Amino acid sequence: DAGVIQSPRHEVTEMGQEVTLRCKPISGHNSLFWYRQTMMRGLELLIYFNNNVPIDDSGMPEDRFSAKMPNASFSTLKIQPSEPRDSAVYFCASSLVGNTEAFFGQGTRLTVV
Amino acid sequence: QQQVKQSPQSLIVQKGGISIINCAYENTAFDYFPWYQQFPGKGPALLIAIRPDVSEKKEGRFTISFNKSAKQFSLHIMDSQPGDSATYFCAASNNNNDMRFGAGTRLTVKP
Numbered sequence: 001d002a003g004v005i006q007s008p009r010h011e012v013t014e015m016g017q018e019v020t021l022r023c024k025p026i027s028g029h030n031s032l033f034w035y036r037q038t039m040m041r042g043l044e045l046l047i048y049f050n051n052n053v054p055i056d057d058s059g060m061p062e063d064r065f066s067a068k069m070p071n072a073s074f075s076t077l078k079i080q081p082s083e084p085r086d087s088a089v090y091f092c093a094s095s096l097v098g099n100t101e102a103f104f105g106q107g108t109r110l111t112v113v
Numbered sequence: 114q115q116q117v118k119q120s121p122q123s124l125i126v127q128k129g130g131i132s133i134i135n136c137a138y139e140n141t142a143f144d145y146f147p148w149y150q151q152f153p154g155k156g157p158a159l160l161i162a163i164r165p166d167v168s169e170k171k172e173g174r175f176t177i178s179f180n181k182s183a184k185q186f187s188l189h190i191m192d193s194q195p196g197d198s199a200t201y202f203c204a205a206s207n208n209n210n211d212m213r214f215g216a217g218t219r220l221t222v223k224p
Binding site for chain 1 (some may be wrong): 119147149154155156157158159162202208209210211212213214215216217
C-alpha cells in the first residue's frame with residue numbers, strides 16, 4: 001500500500017482565495033483525521049471521520065474551514081476565504097476505528113500571502 | 114484547549130545520555146497512549162504505544178512509563194543517538210478514535 005496520500009504537497013495562494021486540500025486514506029481504514037501543525041500550537045485536531053461520518057469538528061477554527069468525506073477513499077479540507085494566519089502544514093491521517101495506530105500522510109504545506 | 118500537556122518544548126542531550134519527555138492528560142476516557150516521532154519534512158510516525166492496563170512498556174531503547182492515578186506518562190530514550198534527533202509527540206485517544214496530541218518536543222542529540 002502507498003500509505004496516506006495527500007495533495008498538493010505545497011500550496012501558495014493569495015489571501016481571499018479558496019484552497020482545497022485532498023487526502024486518500026489507506027485502503028481498508030475507516031477513520032480519517034485532519035490535523036494542522038504550527039510551531040506555536042503543535043498538532044491540532046481539526047476534524048475526524050469514522051466510517052465517512054464526521055464525529056467531532058470542534059477543532060475547525062472558523063466557518064471558513066469545511067471538510068467532507070464523500071466516500072471511504074477520499075476526503076477534502078477546504079478553506080474559503082484563506083487568510084495569512086491559515087499558513088501551516090496540514091496533515092491527514094487514517095486508522096481503523098478502535099484505538100489503533102494512525103498513519104500520517106506527508107502533509108500539505110500551505111502558505112497564504 | 115490542550116487536552117494533552119507535554120514538556121519540555123525542547124531538549125538537548127549528549128550522545129549516550131537519557132532523554133526524558135513528559136506528558137499529562139485530563140480526560141479519563143483516554144485509553145490509548147502513543148508516542149509519535151517526526152523528522153523534518155515528514156509526517157509523524159508511531160514509535161511506541163501503551164494501554165493503561167500496564168505501567169511500563171519497553172521496545173529497544175524506548176520505554177514508556179505510565180502512571181494512571183496521576184494521569185501522566187513519559188517517554189525515556191536510553192543511550193540517545195544523533196539519529197534520534199527529531200520532534201516527539203505524545204498523544205491520547207479514546208475508543209472512538211478521538212486522538213489528541215501534545216505540543217511536541219524537539220530533541221537534539223549532540224555527538
